[in-house]
Amino acid sequence: MKWDKKHYIIVILLLSLSIILCGFKFIFEKKMVGIALINNNISQLKEYKVVADKYVYYLPQNWNVEEEKFPGNVILHHNSFKNDEMDINGYIQIISTKDGRDKLIDNDKNNLKSKDINAYSMKNIKLNGKDAKKISYIEKLQNGKYYTKKVYYVTLEEGIVFKGVFNINSDKYNESLDSVYEMIMESGKYM
Structure with a gap:
């Protein structure tokens, strides 16, 4: 099977989305700890x-x-x-x-x-x-x-x-x- 330009674009898009989702997960987890601290009156x-x-x-x-x-x-x-x-x-x-x-x-x-x-x-x-x-x-x-x-x-x-x-x-x-x-x-x- 020969890869054409569309296959490469799809692979790059999927890799980019995976990296972005991992970044959001990291940010979300840090925010959740901050919210837990605030909810429990810890400043x-x-x-x-x-x-x-x-x-x-x-x-x-x-x-x-x-x-x-x-x-x-x-x-x-x-x-x-x-x-x-x-x-x-x-x-x-x-x-x-x-x-x-x-x-x-x-x-x-x-x-x-x-x-x-x-x-x-x-x-x-x-x-x-x-x-x-x-x-x-x-x-x-x-x-x-x-x-x-x-x-x-x-x-x-x-x-x-x-x-x-x-x-x-x-x-x-x-x-x-x-x-x-x-x-x-x-x-x-x-x-």
Whole structure:
């Protein structure tokens, strides 16, 4: 089959349209994160450089953040956060683990056995091109309230896991918060 001018024009048009659609997808995804931030009353982010400035991540500036220290050399960094207006709380950790991310996830899952947990699910996702795990579940607290919990695990480098735990009253949870959580987790970098 011999290609004539029409075939070349069609191929070039199809390639051009594919490139344009990929560009729109990228722009659309960035806009969606911005919209999710605005919808959840987040206007600015604050940078945290931790563990001798080897790691960096960002949290919303209007969240109250408090650093906690732990003995030993497993939890290298821990920042608890909360925002009373959104009824959200949680923490960010940099964890040193010899056993790897999956063993850490198994240990965390075993710790949930004594709690009232529903709708537990684990999903493989990509954050900044890295393989990550996203755990979702709903926990009923002793006061009768239900909290939607999202836990993320990202390996920043060999033996170092960036963990984020986000808890929100289930009455106030909306799916756009997942974009906020994932934006925070994507900000975690080894420098």
